[in-house]
Amino acid sequence: MTHPHQNLILDQAQIQQKIIRMAYEVYENNFEEQELVLAGIYQNGYKLAELLAKQLESISPLKVSLLRVTLDKDAPLQSPVDLAPDTVILENKTIILVDDVLNTGKTLAYAMNTFLQHSPKKVEIATLVNRHHTLFPVAATYTGYSLATTLREHVDVVLQEHELAAYLH
Template structure:
């Protein structure tokens, strides 16, 4: 996809996304300033990229140590394969975990990821999303939201977090 192909549907440009990431990082630090460490669990693929960017920002603005965790699951049929957390050796016992995804739509993906975290006894689990579409089918709400957007069910939000393009589009 070229940046011009969806220009009329652009909802966030690179500068706006960077601004949202910075604000979300400050909010995370404010909510967790008493912690020494945060675990950012990014849902593969864009959620993990967003988690990496949030981790860089958090480490730049705060004394928090940030650990990154990649969460892989089958988003369309989440019961067919287990949720995989990488690396597998991160101890979540008593830690604050922030599950990160690029778009929160129905909450289904996030609901299924909780099964992977709850047995590991985290202190608390929070949710961060760049774009919240407000179509909840599961009781999942973002703790940190970059951008809130009312959409129709037929519309899609596409977030691009690549080296040569950072943007969000409404399709």
């Protein structure tokens, strides 16, 4: 699938390689843990969390719980942050918040606030593309690809069964 007026910055093989590397980094930093909670920001962050979880389970003995984080990215205070399934225990757990692109950090900052209310042991952030335009005190612990962009440029990440790609336009 081609995207008009967009430049491909990561193709499927590159994204898969970055997910493998990120999974090894996560495991190296958390090898003493029994369990990790990968909390993906719905929609693409959750898909990335699924791909990372699958990779982590293939390279490590860690038990990985997946959590879908849903929030209004444009008006995060208008509705509560939803965590699903609500059966995942967060207290004293290592939580890795996952999103496809780290831009201003606003989405991750509001999502992080929800997790802090559950007394986690540690919270880390994983992102496929880090644009370095943070306006909130959020830094990625794990980054697939660092990209210097202008504020007017936009990064689109596609994480579909038939296509894994990242585009800049």
